[in-house]
Amino acid sequence: MDATSGEPKLFTPGPLTTSRTVKEAMLIDLGSREVEFTDVIAKFRRQLLDLAGVTKEAGFEAVPVQGSGTYGIEAMISSAVPAGGKLLVLVNGVYGDRMVAIAAIHGISTATVKTSDRTVPTPREVEEALAADPAITHVAVVHCETTTGILNPVTEIGRVVKNAGKTYLIDAMSSFGGIPLTFDESRADFIVSSSNKCIEGVPGFSFVLARRASLDACAGQARTMTLDLHAQWAALEKSGQFRFTPPTHVMLAFSRALDELIAEGGVAARNLRYAKNQARVAEGMRALGFHTVIKEEWQSPIITTFLDPTHPNYDFEALHDALKKRGCAIYPGKLSQGDAFRIGSVGQLFPEDIEHLLTSMEESLVELGIEMEP
Numbered sequence: 515m516d517a518t519s520g521e522p523k524l525f526t527p528g529p530l531t532t533s534r535t536v537k538e539a540m541l542i543d544l545g546s547r548e549v550e551f552t553d554v555i556a557k558f559r560r561q562l563l564d565l566a567g568v569t570k571e572a573g574f575e576a577v578p579v580q581g582s583g584t585y586g587i588e589a590m591i592s593s594a595v596p597a598g599g600k601l602l603v604l605v606n607g608v609y610g611d612r613m614v615a616i617a618a619i620h621g622i623s624t625a626t627v628k629t630s631d632r633t634v635p636t637p638r639e640v641e642e643a644l645a646a647d648p649a650i651t652h653v654a655v656v657h658c659e660t661t662t663g664i665l666n667p668v669t670e671i672g673r674v675v676k677n678a679g680k681t682y683l684i685d686a687m688s689s690f691g692g693i694p695l696t697f698d699e700s701r702a703d704f705i706v707s708s709s710n711k712c713i714e715g716v717p718g719f720s721f722v723l724a725r726r727a728s729l730d731a732c733a734g735q736a737r738t739m740t741l742d743l744h745a746q747w748a749a750l751e752k753s754g755q756f757r758f759t760p761p762t763h764v765m766l767a768f769s770r771a772l773d774e775l776i777a778e779g780g781v782a783a784r785n786l787r788y789a790k791n792q793a794r795v796a797e798g799m800r801a802l803g804f805h806t807v808i809k810e811e812w813q814s815p816i817i818t819t820f821l822d823p824t825h826p827n828y829d830f831e832a833l834h835d836a837l838k839k840r841g842c843a844i845y846p847g848k849l850s851q852g853d854a855f856r857i858g859s860v861g862q863l864f865p866e867d868i869e870h871l872l873t874s875m876e877e878s879l880v881e882l883g884i885e886m887e888p
């Protein structure tokens with residue numbers, strides 16, 4: 515249970531449990547054209563670049579985009595891939611599929627490297643796909659595929675993409691701020707994430723981080739007005755203001771959340787907290803008789819997938835409700851084959867919360883009469 519709100523703690527991949535101070539940062543009504551607000555935006559755009567290991571002076575830009583994470587992904591894809599371009603999408607879960615669907619709506623031609631949602635795409639597969647189809651101009655991959663919690667090898671893939679001279683797009687929605695990801699290492703041209711994931715803000719906007727040269731190449735290419743990444747950036751540069759009404763309260767909360775991330779010790783410290791949470795969740799759940807589906811070497815610290823128990827009394831909704839009553843909200847599964855549920859390890863979750871979840875899980879199994887096989 516969250517001590518501030520009395521609501522269950524969220525063991526989900528975001529929206530997630532935020533700090534009281536992040537929520538309190540929203541208790542101010544600020545005009546979007548007031549200098550107090552535009553200063554906040556300028557500050558967090560710099561902080562975001564810093565998290566990705568770069569600066570504006572070195573030729574990188576941070577562009578906030580109103581709307582949830584998918585809006586940022588759509589802005590990135592529909593602005594970056596030119597008419598006549600071709601996007602290779604590496605798919606091992608629903609968020610890879612979603613990028614293919616976005617491209618299709620905009621009439622962008624695509625190719626895919628499709629792997630099972632329990633395995634990662636390899637650099638060799640990407641190399642082969644690029645060699646087989648010279649028309650490909652851009653490559654997109656999901657960093658942490660939240661479908662299962664699998665972590666894709668974006669750095670190794672980046673090497674192949676750049677050797678082939680292609681533009682590289684990373685959906686780091688559920689990982690940015692919680693798993694180290696820099697432009698240098700990944701060689702990305704664009705990285706997209708959102709306010710309500712590992713930075714631990716509340717939902718309401720996404721942001722695209724970009725190499726300026728790659729962003730410049732987007733000028734005049736967008737297929738929509740609202741999701742024109744280059745125009746969004748140009749307006750912010752010109753006046754410090756958004757083209758359209760920004761979610762002011764959400765952005766104030768996000769700025770506070772970024773300060774709190776830095777105070778925690780930055781991405782490295784947060785990554786360690788999440789990794790400890792995840793390891794304990796997996797260990798405790800296995801001790802109760804549950805089975806994970808992702809190989810240890812590919813498991814992210816963000817979210818863990820567990821196979822549904824085979825006992826006839828098991829029903830996800832009943833387990834969810836029994837846990838919720840005890841102050842823990844878990845997440846349904848999205849596996850392409852087999853039934854499963856997920857437990858997130860991100861947000862304001864600490865060792866005592868994980869222990870509480872495990873105790874609550876044990877009690878809920880007893881309450882529902884679910885005996886786990888040894």
Ligand SMILES: Cc1ncc(COP(=O)(O)O)c(C=O)c1O
Pocket residue numbers: 527528582583584585609656658659660685686687688708
């Ligand atoms: C990897 C990934 N991509 C994209 C999205 C979509 O974000 P949103 O639901 O905020 O639009 C999510 C959401 O969880 C995600 O985890």
